[in-house]
Amino acid sequence: MPVSLSWLLLTLATAAAAEPAATPPTSEPAPGTPSAPASTSAPASTPEPAPAPVSDADARAEQAAALYGQKKYLEAAQILEDLWATVHEPRDLFNAGLARLALGHRAHAIRYWELYLQQQGIPEDGREQAQSRSKKAQAAATGVIVRVAPSSVAELGATLTLTRVDEDKDKRPPLVFELPPRAPEFTSGGKTIYVDPGKWQLKIGAPTYAASTRDLTIKPGAPGFVLDVALASDPAFRSATFQIGPGEAVAAGATVTLQKMQLNAEPVPCPLDGHGKCAVRIEPGDWEVTVQAPGYQRHVEKVTLGAQPTATFAVALAPSLTPAPTPPPADAATPTSPPADATPAPPPVPERVPKKTRMRLSTGLIVSGVPVFITGLALAVHGSNVYDEKKLTKVANGELLPAIRLRSAGSGLMGVAVGLWATGLTAEYDVKPWVWWTELGVGAAALLTGGVWGGVTTSRWNNNSTASLVCTNNEGVDCFTAHRLASGFFLGLGAGTIVGATTGLLVQRFHLKKRRVSFAPTFGAGQTGFLVQGRF
Incomplete structure (x- = not known):
């Protein structure tokens, strides 16, 4: 069938023409199937029905039909392509292929009909026409079989973008070929794309891989060929491989999920193969890995x-302490109820503090310790320089006291920073309250140690008995200064730990206050008492 005749039939089939009231309009007319000719009039005794309202999309389709009849194929193709992008009507895609074929753009016509055949609900005669026309156009074009490597790209999917580049006046939209993860083209020999004679640019991209661009020059009548493209890994990503065991856990449906340890991070799944192995390419940094399977304990690991481009991790799941419930047999006549004395599986323990809150608290404690440490280091260095200068001039010991105090203050501030950092690392995990109380006790012990130590050394100074002090590498005033530095560090360490632990306790108490202990009376068979419920 000539192209112009096919267009006429499609126009007649898709135009908003008046039809008898007894015939409902079809949602999608079949391409290539004519409706009643426009010149056929109704009987004189039958009044002509009112025309149906014409939408903007229908008006633009009629405009494209008029342009096609005037042999303005490019303008018609552009209108139909825009209609497909906005309205997404399959017949517009089919007709855009006809307009592109009239221009000699076989690559675009073949791609449009390929997409048309993938749509749901297209009429059977439209499917046959698209297949027939596509085969004829493929025979006149050059087929390029694109094979993408490495094999790991198949797990992520790839995108092929074909662009015409040889003529500025020959404006053709780029053609995009999406290969979803594990598409058959990755294992069946490659993706075949059909190209017209001329110069083209093919861009191949895949997640976590650097894009590759190939220039294609196709001569008229050139035979098809194979194009192998090996994508290089993007250096900004790392490859992580996980081996999960035992095999029973994998067969039971084990799953692996990764989530970057930062705010609002999205989980990244890692699908397992039949051997319990999976690989994923992710950004460098700290990740939380969760592995779980029915009947096995949940495994969470950081x-x-x-800097290494690859990393391998092995996880062996342990069987759950509570066996998974066994489903009743399918042929059971009546469902059996569990025995009265059966103990139900304990519910999962909720988080004491939400992960988002823990990460904010941890970040706040660690970040707040940075300026404190820098300030302490600056004071300690300045005090040491002043101390050394005055020692060289052999001044009296009393004139060394300001420099000693500067060094001690700097050491104390560095101790505060270390205490904040230690509690910041603890805040990253959902710990029990006794952990915070333990750190609070450690901080109090360090504070007490620093205070007693500083008091003893100060009494030596007040009694002018520093000359008798002897340390490993020094003696006298230098030994006294070393003791003051150590006592100051312990004082700061205790203060910082107390501040961080107290903050962690307050945050935890705020989130636990809604789950306080509750009392309720209970009545049973011959028994009466109180039920104590809550977190202990």
Whole structure:
């Protein structure tokens, strides 16, 4: 069938023409199937029905039909392509292929009909026409079989973008070929794209891989060929491989999920193969890996991806302490109820503090310790310089006291920073309250140690008995200064730990206050008492 005749039939089939009231309009007319000719009039005794309202999309389709009849194929194709992008009507895509074919753009016509055949609900005669026309156009074009490597790209999917580049006046939209993860083209020999004679640019991209661009020059009548493209890994990503065991856990449906340890991070799944192995390419940094399977204990682990391009991790799941419930047999006549004395599986323990809050608290404690440490280091260095200068001039010991105090203050501030950092690392995990109380006790012990130590050394100074002090590498005033530095560090360490632990306790108490202990009376068979419920 000539192209112009096919267009006429499609126009007649898709135009908003008046039809008898007894015939309902079809949602999608079949391409290539004519409706009643426009010149056929109704009987004289039958009044002509009112025309149906014409939408903007229908008006633009009629405009494209008029342009096609005037042999303005490019303008018609552009209108139909825009209609497909906005309205997404399959017949517009089919007709855009006809307009592109009239221009000699076989690559675009073949791609449009390929997409048309993927749509749902297209009429059977439209499917046959698209297949027939596509085969004829493929025979006149050059087929390029694109094979993408490495094999790991198949797990992520790839995108092929074909662009015409040889003529500025020959404006053709780029053609995009999406290969979803594990598409058959990755294992069946490659993706075939059909190209017209001329110069083209093919861009191949895949997640976590650097894009590759190939220039294609197709001569008229050139035979098809194979194009192998090996994508290079993006250096900004790391490859993480996980081996999960035992095999029974994998067969039971084990899953692996990664989530970067930062605010609002999205989980990244890692699909397992039949051997319990999976690989994923992710950004470097700290990640939380969760592995779980029915009938096995949930495994959560923190992994760090650093400078190495690859990392391998092995996880062996342990059987759950509570066996998974056995489903009743399918042929059971009546469902059996569990025995009265059966103990139900304990519910999962909720988080004491939400992960988002823990990460904010941890970040706040660690970040607040940075300026404190820098300030302490500056004071300690300045005090040491002043101390050394005055020692060289052999001044009296009393004139060394300001420099000693500067060094001690700097050492104390550095101790405060270390205490904040230690509690900041603890805040990253959902710990029990006794952990915070333990750190609070450690901080109090360090504070007491620093205070007693500083008091003893100060009494030596007040009694002018520093000359008798002897340390490993020094003696006299230098030994006294070393003791003051150590006592100051312990004082700061205790203060910083107390501040961080107290903050952690207050935050935890705020989130636990809604789950306080509750009392309720209970009545049973011959028994009466109180039920104590809550977190202990």
